[in-house]
Amino acid sequence: MKKFVTAILVFDLIAGLLFLGLQESRGQIPTAGEAAAGEVTAWAGGSSAADGRSGWDKRDVTDDEDVRKVAITFDDGPHPFYTEQLLDGLKERGVHATFFVTGAHAELHPDIIKRMQEEGHLIGNHTYSHIQLRRGNREVFKEELIKTNEIIKEITGEEVEFVRPPYGSWDKSFEKELNMFPVLWNVDPLDWSSSNVSRIVEKIVNKTGENDIILMHDYYDTSVTAALEAIDELMEKGYTFVTVDEILFD
Numbered sequence: 001m002k003k004f005v006t007a008i009l010v011f012d013l014i015a016g017l018l019f020l021g022l023q024e025s026r027g028q029i030p031t032a033g034e035a036a037a038g039e040v041t042a043w044a045g046g047s048s049a050a051d052g053r054s055g056w057d058k059r060d061v062t063d064d065e066d067v068r069k070v071a072i073t074f075d076d077g078p079h080p081f082y083t084e085q086l087l088d089g090l091k092e093r094g095v096h097a098t099f100f101v102t103g104a105h106a107e108l109h110p111d112i113i114k115r116m117q118e119e120g121h122l123i124g125n126h127t128y129s130h131i132q133l134r135r136g137n138r139e140v141f142k143e144e145l146i147k148t149n150e151i152i153k154e155i156t157g158e159e160v161e162f163v164r165p166p167y168g169s170w171d172k173s174f175e176k177e178l179n180m181f182p183v184l185w186n187v188d189p190l191d192w193s194s195s196n197v198s199r200i201v202e203k204i205v206n207k208t209g210e211n212d213i214i215l216m217h218d219y220y221d222t223s224v225t226a227a228l229e230a231i232d233e234l235m236e237k238g239y240t241f242v243t244v245d246e247i248l249f250d
């Protein structure tokens with residue numbers, strides 16, 4: 001667990017000095033926030049944050065010592081075609097993933113949300129319209145979270161507990177207000193920015209270690225292909241895929 005301690009120290013050091021927002025999805029780079037001035041914080045994802053983990057998992061995962069867990073997560077869907085393709089591939093492999101869906105896409109494809117639930121995947125909130133939390137839009141952002149929880153609950157009958165804030169911008173006080181838990185990531189292959197499947201696979205396989213959370217997007221053909229290939233390689237290396245709750249709370 002040396003990696004954990006080092007990562008936490010490095011992360012806290014970085015976080016104390018500045019908050020850097022890395023782009024989590026296509027196109028936009030969020031503005032950097034100032035740690036001291038506002039409540040909105042952004043995390044840097046991927047290797048640039050030295051596998052940065054925030055307060056949510058500052059502890060060892062010591063049970064099931066012989067099982068090397070890893071979680072793969074998919075943001076921005078459901079997509080009418082690629083998500084189904086991904087679900088087929090996950091089913092063939094007996095792998096459970098975590099999907100952070102937008103309310104707008106969930107509304108369009110409730111059948112896919114239902115299928116995710118039936119096949120044992122975990123479903124989380126990724127806001128209604130993929131809005132980024134900034135200073136000044138807190139209430140709008142909060143309304144989007146609430147609206148999306150309602151849309152998902154309407155389909156699945158279950159409360160939504162987990163949220164992946166777009167671009168990693170988050171306000172800790174939402175956790176109590178909404179009884180929701182933010183889920184960030186520590187492996188970011190930037191799958192949305194490349195159409196080179198083998199490069200994406202290589203990035204995932206090389207960067208992933210025990211108890212890592214991989215960030216991907218079920219919105220691109222290449223991402224789906226790469227995710228399934230990376231899953232095969234990581235399973236061959238002895239990893240077991242679990243939903244994020246098992247990484248965060250077990």
Ligand SMILES: [Zn+2]
Pocket residue numbers: 024025075076126130166167
């Ligand atoms: Zn996103």
